[in-house]
Structure formats: C-alpha cells, structure tokens
C-alpha cells in the first residue's frame with residue numbers, strides 16, 4: 037500500500053499527520069500515513085512530508101540518522117513546508133545540511149521581525165488561499181525547470197519541481213487541503 041511518512045524529528049508533525057489523513061479521506065485514496073524517524077522507516081515510504089520547525093535542527097538530525105541520504109538515494113517525493121522548504125532547497129543563506137532537491141536559493145526568516153508571523157491571501161493553483169507564515173523563508177530565485185507556484189510581494193513562497201513541492205507557509209495550519217492533494221497526486225504518479 038502507498039505509504040506517506042511525516043518526518044518526526046522536530047516541528048509541527050501531528051498537524052501534518054491529521055491533515056494528510058483528512059486529505060486522503062476526501063480524495064478517497066487508500067494509503068498508510070505514519071510518523072517516521074529512522075532511515076529504515078523513511079526508506080519504506082513513497083512520499084515524505086517535512087513540517088515546519090527549525091530547519092537547522094531537523095537538518096542536523098536528518099544527517100545524523102541517515103534520513104537525508106536515504107531520501108536523496110531513493111529519490112523519494114518530498115513536500116516541505118516552511119523549515120521543510122529550506123531543507124528542500126539547494127542553497128540557504130545559513131550554513132546547514134540540505135537535501136538540495138529543488139534549485140532555489142532561500143533566505144531563512146526572510147520576512148523579518150515585523151512580519152515574523154502573519155496571514156496573507158495568496159494565489160495558488162488558480163485560486164485564493166490563506167497563507168499562514170511563521171518566521172517564514174522565501175526563495176530569492178528559482179532555477180531552470182522549477183515551477184513558481186506562488187509569490188507574495190514579489191517573494192517566491194511556493195515552488196514545485198518534479199515530484200517535490202515546497203511552501204514557505206503552513207498548509208497544515210489551515211483547513212484547506214489543496215496543497216496536500218497536489219502532493220498526494222504526485223506521490224501516486226510515482227508509485228503507479
């Protein structure tokens with residue numbers, strides 16, 4: 037059965053677990069969803085979700101546990117939100133372990149102190165969407181082949197590349213399941 041793992045090293049993991057289950061129900065897709073911590077648990081997954089949290093901490097643990105290498109080696113589809121977006125990037129303005137799966141250059145905590153936490157309406161997949169931003173990064177530039185899905189004030193806040201998707205905002209903190217639906221469809225394409 038298709039298995040989606042929510043990487044449980046640090047961050048708002050339970051919220052992702054809950055919305056992923058809800059999205060699968062809504063789509064009528066039968067798949068297993070569980071929290072995963074170790075490289076061997078990750079190796080069993082068809083898709084991995086990396087939550088918001090502290091990307092420096094999550095990245096360090098991913099490296100130490102071998103999770104980082106397994107995701108890269110097995111080419112597992114990844115959805116990364118906030119800290120997860122930083123971890124998916126090729127380049128961050130901070131020295132930290134990265135997956136480097138999406139050719140974007142990110143600025144951590146990019147919206148600055150005054151906009152440390154905010155909600156804003158963005159446009160994504162042809163519709164309006166409530167973006168929840170918490171010490172969010174943004175991408176300064178996106179390389180060739182990277183699909184820029186959403187921008188806020190000219191800052192890139194959502195991208196897709198191959199079967200990966202990264203958002204600077206937190207879809208797990210809203211009721212809107214469209215970002216998770218997109219990712220689940222990408223995972224299903226890869227297992228078919």
Ligand code: GLN
Pocket residue numbers: 087088089090091092117118119120122144145170171172173
């Ligand atoms: N600023 C955090 C980081 O770079 C991300 C914040 C979040 O995930 N809410 O790791």
